[in-house]
Amino acid sequence: MEIKFIPSKNLKEKIQDESQLGFGQYFTDHMFIMNYQTGKGWHDPRIIPYQNINLDPSCLTFHYGQTVFEGLKAYRNQDQILLFRPDENFKRMNLSSDRLCIPRFDEELVLRGLKKLIDIERDWVPHQSDSSLYIRPFVFADEFFLGVHASNSYQFIIILSPSGPYYSSGLDPVKIYVEEKFVRAVPGGMGEAKTGGNYAVSLIGQVEAEAKGYSQVLWLDGIERKYIEEVGAMNIFFVIEDKIITPELNGSILAGITRKSVLELLRNQGANVEERRISIDEVVTAYQNGKLQEVFGTGTAAVISPVGELLYRDQKMIINDNQIGPVSQKLYDDLTDIQWGRKQGPAGWSVEV
Ligand SMILES: Cc1ncc(COP(=O)(O)O)c(C=O)c1O
Structure with a gap:
């Protein structure tokens, strides 16, 4: 045509x-x-x-x-x-x-x-x-x-x-509020689709988070409000005891292209990567035991966004001393180098206009 x-x-x-x-x-x-x-x-x-x-x-x-x-x-x-x-x-x-x-x-x-x-x-x-x-x-x-x-x-x-x-402050770690009252999506719903309704439904959590001094919301699953789903416009990763864990694609979170690219880069580097259900309790326990090394979000807008603080109920978790960690920094450098054509990425990732 x-x-x-x-x-x-x-x-x-x-x-x-x-x-x-x-x-x-x-x-x-x-x-x-x-x-x-x-x-x-x-x-x-x-x-x-x-x-x-x-x-x-x-x-x-x-x-x-x-x-x-x-x-x-x-x-x-x-x-x-x-x-x-x-x-x-x-x-x-x-x-x-x-x-x-x-x-x-x-x-x-x-x-x-x-x-x-x-x-x-x-x-x-x-x-x-x-x-x-x-x-x-x-x-x-x-x-x-x-x-x-x-x-x-x-x-x-x-x-x-x-x-x-996306963030005028560059790679500064963000503060994220774990939402427990409202949910973004449920199994069988449209959470996996990139459609306006998913963003409209999440605004209320965003308003609540901002009122508490947090910039974004971490959503939990719509049934048990226990398993981690994703952030407003990012997928989420946790580094616990050198394992890099991200929620599996379950139909209610967006299948991020940055998420997919990060997983491919990490696997190519031989990193220990897990795509699986991860509960907020597992994250809190890892934090309390000193095993939560890094948390970061992935998305087109910010590429890699280190998370410096998570608030769940009254448990405030300061992650990696509110500094960007080595895994997040390397992924940010690798991905932006490929996106801007400073380094060659895997075949087919860069398409010239
Ligand atoms: C709800 C949601 N999750 C995750 C992402 C990250 O997806 P991608 O890496 O494709 O930008 C986005 C951004 O588009 C989003 O809006």
Whole structure:
């Protein structure tokens, strides 16, 4: 399928001082869009000027949340622009779509559209180290009708946002609150899908955590509130007695691409890695016995985020003296070197635009 290009006549002024970019605040001149109609399938892929979307108030997405999204980045290595495992994002997006009864799209076509869009927007990819072009593909139901049903029409859009480091403080350890009252997802629910509802449901925990002086929430399982699931927008790892443990994929946590990459890197290095259920009590006991060496989160936004403090009930756990530990530091260095093209990663991880 041919991807048409309609150039913008009013190019925006670029942000000169890249240290002011922040996250997700600025958008480039163009966006990728295609439409779906029952009977016609996905059609008319095109790159058009970045613009508002005009929707009727009865649009299904506003009411019933039939929508999925992804998040990935493009990195600059001088004149080379690199994507990190974009095929994994589009694969996951189709899995999310399956759960939300959204029709699958052609992953090869969308990757081609993304590359073409970024090629057009090349100059928007930041130059400063730690800054990148954040990519947000999303699909939403756009049928105008108030009945609860799977929509007969959808839009697939990709927008691009030049962004600085996710945390302005860099690799400083974060403080995380273990949530016990509310849950994010339950077995059989949609926790594994990257869909707005999972983020809407987690806001209340985030508000509560912030009120207590913590920046993020660690979610426990939805049945026993005992087993560790994930953080708001990160998967979580624990280093206990030199074993690196992360909750197994159980259908209610997001299958993070950073998580998968970290596991592959660690296994290649011969590290002792375990993907299994891990309870909060096991973490507390390890902490009390002096065996909890490191805790870190993994995700596209922050790559590796060391956790300096965990609060569970009235047990405050200060981890590794609130310093980044050796496992987290090495993973951060290895992954960012690969993402920015300073080192060669495993085959297929870096995709040049
Ligand atoms: C709920 C949730 N878990 C985990 C992650 C980490 O996933 P990834 O490494 O693919 O960015 C994210 C971020 O996208 C997320 O939103």
